[in-house]
Amino acid sequence: MNKFDLAIIGGGPVGLFATQFAQLHNLNTITFEALNRFGGQVEWLFPNKEIKDIPSYESLSGKDLIKKLKTPLTNTLQPNYRVETIKKEDGYFFINDEYQAKTILITTGLGAFHPKTLPIKVTKTEEKFINYFMTDPTNYKNQKVAVLGGGDTALDWALQLAPMVNSLTLIHRRPQFRGLESSLNQLKCLSNVKISTPYLPKGLQIKDNLLELTLNKIGSNEQSKQSFDNIFVAYGFKSDNRILRNWGLELSGRGIQVDRTMATNIPGIYAIGDSVEYEGRVPMIALGFGEAQIAITNIIAKLFPDKKITLHSTSI
Ligand SMILES: Cc1cc2nc3c(=O)[nH]c(=O)nc-3n(C[C@H](O)[C@H](O)[C@H](O)COP(=O)(O)OP(=O)(O)OC[C@H]3O[C@@H](n4cnc5c(N)ncnc54)[C@H](O)[C@@H]3O)c2cc1C
Structure with a gap:
């Protein structure tokens, strides 16, 4: 059975950026996406929209954003793969009884979505x-x-x-x-x-x-x-996040409840992006990117407590 440091569930923009940030910090990851193309809402709902609120880009189309997020990825990407079950045994999470990971990051957004x-x-x-x-x-x-x-x-x-x-x-x-x-x-x-x-x-x-x-x-x-x-x-679209309850996650409104490190109620499972809800959260891509940095940094600290995390080469 394939073993990973981290399994990222959901290949929308936030899952893709989380993969990139984890890769940058040498985590061995696998990213699952239920649909046959990565990119989540951006890829499926507004690929041609000019997005104007991604920092450092005056404007870029949805499909260009997803392309830029995917290009640097060398870690394992698994499209066409819906995660249905998560079980914990002997310090590992078992995903669909097929993959093993020490930690999990949920980036399922609004869940599986279907057009009305x-x-x-x-x-x-x-x-x-x-x-x-x-x-x-x-x-x-x-x-x-x-x-x-x-x-x-x-x-x-x-x-x-x-x-x-x-x-x-x-x-x-x-x-x-x-x-x-x-x-x-x-x-x-x-x-x-x-x-x-x-x-x-x-x-x-x-x-x-x-x-x-x-x-x-x-x-x-x-x-x-x-x-x-x-x-x-x-x-519009109907989304289905019922699966989150089956995984034993505590919800807050329609999203997953997280603390300030993006940890859920289950030790070892983190959640970010549109899949989470907390007071004041807005469903924006750039916010999800920031949450990815918080979650991955905390995951590294938990997985490798002796490792010094270098976020950038020089600190003031
Ligand atoms: C019309 C429209 C316009 C928007 N415009 C902007 C904008 O201009 N700027 C901006 O910042 N935001 C915009 N947004 C919001 C933005 O699209 C979302 O905030 C963003 O897509 C959230 O990213 P995410 O990765 O968390 O979730 P999603 O994009 O929802 O991706 C989640 C992915 O997880 C997958 N998934 C779900 N369940 C499973 C499972 N069990 N197993 C495997 N995979 C699974 C889904 O198939 C999906 O691909 C817009 C949204 C809409 C609808």
Whole structure:
């Protein structure tokens, strides 16, 4: 059985940075990611968004951030691997009865997440026109598309698609949007963008190789039909963190309870990033990076009590 100093569970931005920081301090680590690509919410929900709050970068796209985090990693990365069970025996944690690690760092974020789907029965053929994740906007060049939803994800996707597509209709069930007002104002200035509110999709069918949506106007009997090459559904995501209770972790609200060293109630298990909750915490990437440094430094001190930890070459 493979043995490691540290097993990192979750390969989002925070898990990736924790891997890099642990590698820098010579820890033998393995990082598990349930999905087939690393990067967590950044990779799956907003790869093309320009992120403006990562220190020392004026702006960088989600996919560039994940690439930069992954590039220096030489420690073991295990994609497509969902951690289900953790047991402790003889000073080691057993992960899915397959891997052994002296300590564990949980970076599972919001847990396994799935998109909220259209509340309409959809056939396999119709499914091909419906997108729940944003990939490369250039794939939709010159198309007629619709984005459904009223939050930041819907507005971000619309802003990414608009420069590529022929026309874009933003459909929301309320006249007001929950997303950033500045994003909405940007969209309103674009000549190929139409905003349709308050409309709710009630049915769909394929007609002339396009997806025809039937839209009901909320509060009236008015119905309209519109056809698209592709539609993007941004109704949010359902996340499932139930597994944390099975691992015996104490929760605080929806997240794991940690102390100031990022230790959980189980000795040897630490948690950081969006998986934890404490007063004043905000779900931001850079904060998770700082938590990674706290957790890894404390893990090294516990694993190697005689080792002098050099955080940087010169101290004042
Ligand atoms: C639309 C949107 C825009 C955002 N914009 C910004 C922004 O501009 N700036 C900013 O700082 N933050 C932003 N955020 C927040 C940011 O994305 C999160 O704070 C960040 O992704 C948290 O990182 P994480 O690694 O803790 O968790 P996640 O990114 O949630 O990653 C957790 C990973 O763990 C994996 N996992 C879960 N359970 C298991 C398991 N049992 N076994 C193995 N793997 C598992 C998941 O598959 C996932 O890949 C935004 C969020 C959204 C939704």
